[in-house]
Amino acid sequence: MSLLVVGSIALDTLRMPGGKVYTDVAGGSCSYFIHSAAFFSRVRVVSVVGEDFPKKYVDGFKKCRADLAGLKVLPGETFRWHGTYHKDMNNRTTDATIFGVLGEFDPVLPAKYCDSKFIFLACSQPKLQAKVLDQAQGSPVAVIDTIEFYIKNDRKELDKVIRRCQGLFVSETEARMMLGEDNLAKCAEDLHRKYKLQFVVLKKGEHGGILVDKNGMTPFPGFPLMKITDPTGAGDSFAGGFMGALAKAGKTDGAALRQAIVSATAVASHACEGIGLSGLMKATAAQVRARANAFVKMTRLG
């Protein structure tokens, strides 16, 4: 079924442990989402870049068979994020955020996108996320992601738009902040109930996460990777794999959600194996399938 993502496209500068610096790396939620979801589903994209955005990255999106009718090119600079990773890769510092044309982002859906059955609202201002839902027709499965900034500074609008969604992606820090509660299992369950959602995915990075739906809790570990080259975009790749798998299944029952966790874990692990999008671009569909199968097998306890 049709899948729409609305979010950012960036050019990242990544300072890795050891001192190596990578500049003009394609990033942002949409870039990772497109390359991840592509293993399972075609993706419709609503985003914005500046005139400086390299053609090679657009060609990469096209190779993923993404529908780019909703990708605007505006005069000015592409959104830029500069980050430095610390030695253990679980900690990073944002050195700079330059909004560029993302500051003028107005998510207008091409008419043909309005019937999308699955919608991922990647992190952006809650009012813009709401505007996407305003344009959607029918009863899509809308899943939302956010960041600490909007939880702190735009909570009322954020709460309103979450209530209009079916699913929520949230990190452990965000979940604790939203509820003022430390226990993560309780956070996941409380968010599921409070916002009357079909499902919540509480993400714990390398430690996996907890899925909550009407059948209860599904705690899952992370994929044990021997080497993490670049964790940038792991969360957005997880979301891409998850939504891609749901769109492919065309449903959100318990089995589809668990399969989506498996697909998401597999693609996110590939995303971490190369700088920027290169880990995802190197991975073949067969490799992603093999890793997904390995993950199901290695986590089966009885």
Next chain:
Amino acid sequence: MSLLVVGSIALDTLRMPGGKVYTDVAGGSCSYFIHSAAFFSRVRVVSVVGEDFPKKYVDGFKKCRADLAGLKVLPGETFRWHGTYHKDMNNRTTDATIFGVLGEFDPVLPAKYCDSKFIFLACSQPKLQAKVLDQAQGSPVAVIDTIEFYIKNDRKELDKVIRRCQGLFVSETEARMMLGEDNLAKCAEDLHRKYKLQFVVLKKGEHGGILVDKNGMTPFPGFPLMKITDPTGAGDSFAGGFMGALAKAGKTDGAALRQAIVSATAVASHACEGIGLSGLMKATAAQVRARANAFVKMTRLG
């Protein structure tokens, strides 16, 4: 098959978030191990307490059908640990450690213990752990635990005794310290290979852990508990459930190790539901079984 634990018995003072203080709470690795392993196997105990150790706790061990022939009562005070938990329960501060009679601990096995088929060397000086192995006859499955102190200060002896064991329990901090490596999956695999062990269990607290054996990796999540009352002894309870399940199975093949992870997770979760041993004492065998079954079911991804 026969199961022996050698380790500490303590009287703990626990300062919980909110300010409540509990004194003279039975603790130490053996206390939690006995009450956890008892759900699966009888336990032979080698430990030491002072004359101040309350009879009610000894009665508790007897109710677990523990063999206490190796429990010495020496003139003097029982080992004491004072700790303060922070708000999120994952962090605690040690306020005081009073060794008392534990300073004179000399692990002499009663003759009838020497044929034990499964041996758990709870944390103590590596030389004392080695002394236990010196007394063991046949080819027992010996599993060792340690703490950062011995990794820092007695590494050579620790390495020697680990090489004599079949299994290793290690926390994420300890694993990183032992190898100077941040990646936990790599740590687990490197420890498995370096010490030529049958298996390694790398424990990540509420995030579960990673089991490594000759079949590969088994990453597992923690049990999603809605309320954690007291995490003291969760690691020792995990070890007790794990070793109890192995002793019950009488083997250490892949299926037995995965079942041991399940049993360990179930009892450790009960241990966290009451102050000190009370969570374990309240739990019935049927409740532990039900939780173990629930854990297998909730972690099955495909």
